[in-house]
Amino acid sequence: MSNVVNDLLSSLTLEEKASLVAGADMWKTRDIPRAGIPSIAMFDGTNGVRKPASTNEMGLFTENIPATSFPTGVALGSSWNAELLYEVGAALGRESLALDTQILLGPGVNMKRSPLGGRNFEYYSEDPVLSGELGAAMVKGLQSMGVGASVKHFACNNQETEKMISNSVVDERTLREIYLTAFEIIVKKADPWTVMCSYNQLNGTYTSEHEHLLKDILRDEWHYDGVVMSDWTAVYDRLKALRAGLDLEMPGPASYNAAKLAAAVRSGELEEETLNASVRRILTLVEKTTAAAKSAEGTWDVEAHHALARKAAAESIVLLKNENGTLPIGMNETKSIAVIGQKAKKPRFQGGGSARVTPTKLDIPYDEMEIITNGKTSLSFAEGYRNDNVPDEALIEESVRIAKSSDLAVIFAGQPEGTESEGYDSNAIDLPPAQVELIKAVSAVQPRCVVVLCNGTALAMKEWIDRVPAVVELWLSGQGSGAAIAGVLFGHVNPSGKLSETFPVKLSDNPSYLTFGDGNHQAVYSEGIFTGYRYYDKKELDPLFPFGHGLSYTTFEYRDLKVTIQGDKAAVECQVHNTGSMEGKEVVQLYVHDEASRLIRPVKELKGFAKIPLQPGETKTVTFALEPRDFSYFDPKQNRWVAETGAFTIMVGSSSRDIRLSSRMNLTFEPGPAPELGLYSLIADWMAAPNSREALLLFIEEMNRHITDKIALDDQSMAFLGDFPLVKLIQLYGQEMLQDRSPESVVQELIKQVNGKQA
Numbered sequence: 001m002s003n004v005v006n007d008l009l010s011s012l013t014l015e016e017k018a019s020l021v022a023g024a025d026m027w028k029t030r031d032i033p034r035a036g037i038p039s040i041a042m043f044d045g046t047n048g049v050r051k052p053a054s055t056n057e058m059g060l061f062t063e064n065i066p067a068t069s070f071p072t073g074v075a076l077g078s079s080w081n082a083e084l085l086y087e088v089g090a091a092l093g094r095e096s097l098a099l100d101t102q103i104l105l106g107p108g109v110n111m112k113r114s115p116l117g118g119r120n121f122e123y124y125s126e127d128p129v130l131s132g133e134l135g136a137a138m139v140k141g142l143q144s145m146g147v148g149a150s151v152k153h154f155a156c157n158n159q160e161t162e163k164m165i166s167n168s169v170v171d172e173r174t175l176r177e178i179y180l181t182a183f184e185i186i187v188k189k190a191d192p193w194t195v196m197c198s199y200n201q202l203n204g205t206y207t208s209e210h211e212h213l214l215k216d217i218l219r220d221e222w223h224y225d226g227v228v229m230s231d232w233t234a235v236y237d238r239l240k241a242l243r244a245g246l247d248l249e250m251p252g253p254a255s256y257n258a259a260k261l262a263a264a265v266r267s268g269e270l271e272e273e274t275l276n277a278s279v280r281r282i283l284t285l286v287e288k289t290t291a292a293a294k295s296a297e298g299t300w301d302v303e304a305h306h307a308l309a310r311k312a313a314a315e316s317i318v319l320l321k322n323e324n325g326t327l328p329i330g331m332n333e334t335k336s337i338a339v340i341g342q343k344a345k346k347p348r349f350q351g352g353g354s355a356r357v358t359p360t361k362l363d364i365p366y367d368e369m370e371i372i373t374n375g376k377t378s379l380s381f382a383e384g385y386r387n388d389n390v391p392d393e394a395l396i397e398e399s400v401r402i403a404k405s406s407d408l409a410v411i412f413a414g415q416p417e418g419t420e421s422e423g424y425d426s427n428a429i430d431l432p433p434a435q436v437e438l439i440k441a442v443s444a445v446q447p448r449c450v451v452v453l454c455n456g457t458a459l460a461m462k463e464w465i466d467r468v469p470a471v472v473e474l475w476l477s478g479q480g481s482g483a484a485i486a487g488v489l490f491g492h493v494n495p496s497g498k499l500s501e502t503f504p505v506k507l508s509d510n511p512s513y514l515t516f517g518d519g520n521h522q523a524v525y526s527e528g529i530f531t532g533y534r535y536y537d538k539k540e541l542d543p544l545f546p547f548g549h550g551l552s553y554t555t556f557e558y559r560d561l562k563v564t565i566q567g568d569k570a571a572v573e574c575q576v577h578n579t580g581s582m583e584g585k586e587v588v589q590l591y592v593h594d595e596a597s598r599l600i601r602p603v604k605e606l607k608g609f610a611k612i613p614l615q616p617g618e619t620k621t622v623t624f625a626l627e628p629r630d631f632s633y634f635d636p637k638q639n640r641w642v643a644e645t646g647a648f649t650i651m652v653g654s655s656s657r658d659i660r661l662s663s664r665m666n667l668t669f670e671p672g673p674a675p676e677l678g679l680y681s682l683i684a685d686w687m688a689a690p691n692s693r694e695a696l697l698l699f700i701e702e703m704n705r706h707i708t709d710k711i712a713l714d715d716q717s718m719a720f721l722g723d724f725p726l727v728k729l730i731q732l733y734g735q736e737m738l739q740d741r742s743p744e745s746v747v748q749e750l751i752k753q754v755n756g757k758q759a
Contacts, residue, residue, distance in 0.1 A: 004287060005287060012035060012279070015262050016035070017275055017276065019032075019258045021249060021278050022254035023248070023252030026055055026057060027055040030252065042101065042250075043104065044105045044106070045104035045105055046106035046122045047072045048355075048357030049092065049095050049104065050067070050354065050356065050357050050358075063358045064357070064358045066358045066359065066360045068305040068478075069350055069362075070088050070312055071316050071476070072350055072355065072475065073107065073121065073123045074121045074475050075312075075316035075476060075477040076088065077125045078475065078497040078500045079611075080498050080500070080587040080609055080611050081611045082134055082137035083137070084311075085138045086137040086140055086141035088312055089149075094145055094305075095300050096145070098300045102289035103147070103193070103289065104149060105354075106149065106152065107124070107135050107149065110152075110157055111127075111128060111158060111178055112501050113516065114159070114510055114513070114516040115426075115429045115458040116507075118159070118160035118420060118421055121351040121456025122422075126501040126502060126532030127547065127606050128180075128181035128182040128185075129182075129606050132183070132189075133185060136186045136190040139151065139192045143191075143192070143193060145292065146288070147289070148289055149190075149192040150192070151186050151192045151195050151196065152198070155179055155183065155213060156207070157199065160423055164199045165521055166200050168200050168525065169203060170525045171636065173635070174525055177634050187218070187222045188222060194227040194228070194248075194285065197214070197229070197231060197234060197246060200523070207234075209235075211243070214246060218245070225281065229246070229249075235249045238260055239261070239269070239270060242261065242274060242275065242278060243270070248278075308480075311484075313474075313485075314488065314493045315497060316475055316477055316497045317473065318475075319470075319552065320471040320550075320551070321469070324469050327472070328488070328490055331376050334407045335377055336407050336408075338402040338406040338408070338442075339365075339409075339412070340383075340384045341435075342387070343365070343413070343414055344381065344410075344412040348414060348454045349477060351476055352418060353422025359479035361479060362482070363482030365485050368485075380402045381402075382398045382402050383399075384396070388416075389435065391434040392434065395438075396437060400445055403442045403445055408449075409443075409448065409450070411450070414435075414453050414474075415456070416432060420455070420456040429457065431461075439464045439468065440467060447469070450469075450471070450472065451471045452472045452474050453473050453475075454474050454476065455475065458504065460503075460504065460507060462544070472488065472489070472495070496550070496586070497550050498587045498655065499546070499547055502532050502545070503544040505542070505543065509536075509541060509543070511531060529602065533548075534602035537656070546656050547656040548654070548655035552584045552586070553580070554580030554616070555579045555580040556577065556579065556654065558575070559574065559619075560573075560574060561650070565667060569628065570667065571623065571625055571626075572650055572652070575620070576622055577614075577617075578614035578619075579617075583614070583615050585611055586611070586612055588609065588610045588611075588612065590607050592605055592630060592631060592651070593605075595649060596644075596646055604656065606656070608624040610622050629641060631648060631667060637675055643667075646666065647664060648664070650662065650665065679744060680727060683713070683725075684722035686726055699750060700713060703730075703734050706737040707736065709733070711729075727743045730746055
């Protein structure tokens with residue numbers, strides 16, 4: 001914090017300070033001209049700058065100032081390319097500066113708990129490590145330009161249904177391992193200038209006033225000192241929120257809350273230093289962002305950013321299925337192509353709500369296919385389905401006719417416009433019946449049938465997947481997606497995307513199926529840590545397409561896995577060889593399996609990944625470094641991350657279900673502090689540390705002198721007694737030795753003995 005900030009703070013009146021912790025209007029912070037404090041502007045920006053014509057309007061249902069529409073989060077997540085995310089982040093920073101934007105409200109890194117989530121298209125993955133690493137790269141790129149990120153939505157905002165009042169009921173272990181880890185990685189690696197809280201309650205407390213979330217974890221444990229802002233209207237009790245560490249209420253002006261804060265300081269209900277702490281952080285943010293704004297050029301290279309949007313879209317495309325070498329399309333043997341589906345000419349390239357960007361330009365898939373074929377292969381078009389997706393037999397018959405007379409058919413399908421948006425969740429993950437009928441009819445007459453999917457979340461495909469030889473996942477990939485898909489179809493680009501979420505066979509296979517969005521003001525995360533691939537692995541349930549899946553036009557061989565133990569760390573390396581005839585990129589995925597642990601753990605967990613380009617015949621060495629945290633689980637009893645000494649399996653593969661190499665190793669970790677003992681601590685808790693074990697065994701020895709049914713804490717008896725609270729064991733067996741003492745007092749005396757020795 002600079003001297004300038006301190007001087008500014010000391011010059012402000014109480015009312016001025018109270019006014020600074022809320023916005024001035026829909027998108028700006030307050031200025032105080034008397035003190036030389038300017039306002040700064042912030043706009044939505046998960047995949048492009050969404051700036052309305054006025055800072056007094058939301059602009060959700062109108063066209064906004066044009067900006068590059070980059071691929072949405074679901075697409076960028078499937079790129080598995082941190083360098084690309086940095087590059088996109090820097091481009092967003094340049095556009096933000098040109099559009100007089102100091103804070104971009106993104107990235108969104110919430111976990112994909114269910115494929116029904118309305119905002120899934122904005123988020124990267126179902127896995128916290130993948131989301132965290134990609135999010136950190138995006139933040140670093142954006143902030144390298146002097147534009148602040150706002151990582152959102154903190155935390156457990158995983159549905160749109162009743163999101164402003166819904167209570168996310170999440171146990172502490174699940175919270176830490178699944179829903180906070182991505183935020184933690186970004187905070188520690190990229191230091192985002194702001195974090196945005198979510199609307200929902202977390203275990204009965206709104207996140208905007210959640211001391212455990214904002215203070216204990218974010219501030220104290222992760223040492224975050226940036227600005228915490230609210231989502232728009234997410235403040236419920238301003239005093240509680242300020243005390244918990246929420247600095248900025250948006251939108252403004254919220255004068256009524258400013259008056260409350262000033263009055264609370266005057267009455268002694270609120271310490272002025274609590275208000276000062278938030279004002280300091282806001283002034284520091286203003287100082288950071290205005291420094292970069294002074295050097296802004298006021299424009300950007302529209303064509304260069306469009307080229308980057310195309311590149312990012314191409315890297316995000318996932319080749320799901322490719323039988324009989326259907327793709328890429330060779331123009332020598334394919335003289336005519338039937339292009340079917342409304343989305344080929346009216347592409348769906350983004351979702352709805354606050355992430356909807358007005359693009360600077362837009363590639364049309366059909367037009368881009370025409371550019372590539374250049375008259376060498378004839379294209380014919382049929383609409384296939386109507387906007388309302390009600391089956392139209394005439395459109396299907398037309399599609400069948402042109403498919404039958406062509407050498408190959410490409411069907412552009414996907415969820416209808418408006419299906420995926422902020423504000424509401426979906427109710428199904430199947431294609432509309434009109435599109436299903438279309439695919440069945442076309443594939444029946446044209447065996448060389450390719451389906452291109454435009455959607456923002458996992459789809460079920462069991463009705464038609466076996467009828468077509470090739471399926472390509474285009475996602476909602478922004479304004480450059482038309483050129484990107486054309487390039488992939490004709491082999492100008494080798495697809496290298498990998499699924500960042502599991503595609504189930506049917507919706508009911510999803511682990512959150514029974515408790516997602518039931519509309520009772522509760523969101524009970526009953527699946528716990530078993531989200532996404534963790535669930536499918538543990539249940540031994542085959543998905544349609546697994547997490548990390550994605551095919552290529554070339555082939556890769558994995559060789560020579562080496563794991564070197566370095567104390568409580570491990571260095572992992574392997575070689576990857578391009579055995580095909582085409583240049584390609586492979587995403588090498590590293591998973592860790594804990595062979596035996598005190599608490600239940602997933603079969604495998606992603607702990608690292610690398611995307612590498614390889615020429616035909618080229619071999620590269622890929623390296624990973626594993627820290628103790630990579631072998632740990634969160635123990636809610638001890639309120640800390642625990643790595644247990646024992647055997648682990650390191651797995652390297654091309655997807656979560658395509659493991660190519662594995663190695664078993666033993667690791668030794670320093671034991672952490674002994675579990676804190678309480679009145680109802682279990683026998684197993686007492687046996688977990690040397691001092692408490694010694695005290696317990698001496699006590700059991702003394703108790704055995706008074707009873708005939710002797711107690712032995714061996715392996716066999718521990719299987720029965722381990723889950724007994726010690727106080728209950730004493731109630732059962734220790735009555736004769738207690739005299740006038742209560743079992744509770746005896747346990748408390750033992751705890752004092754143990755604590756004395758530990759001290």
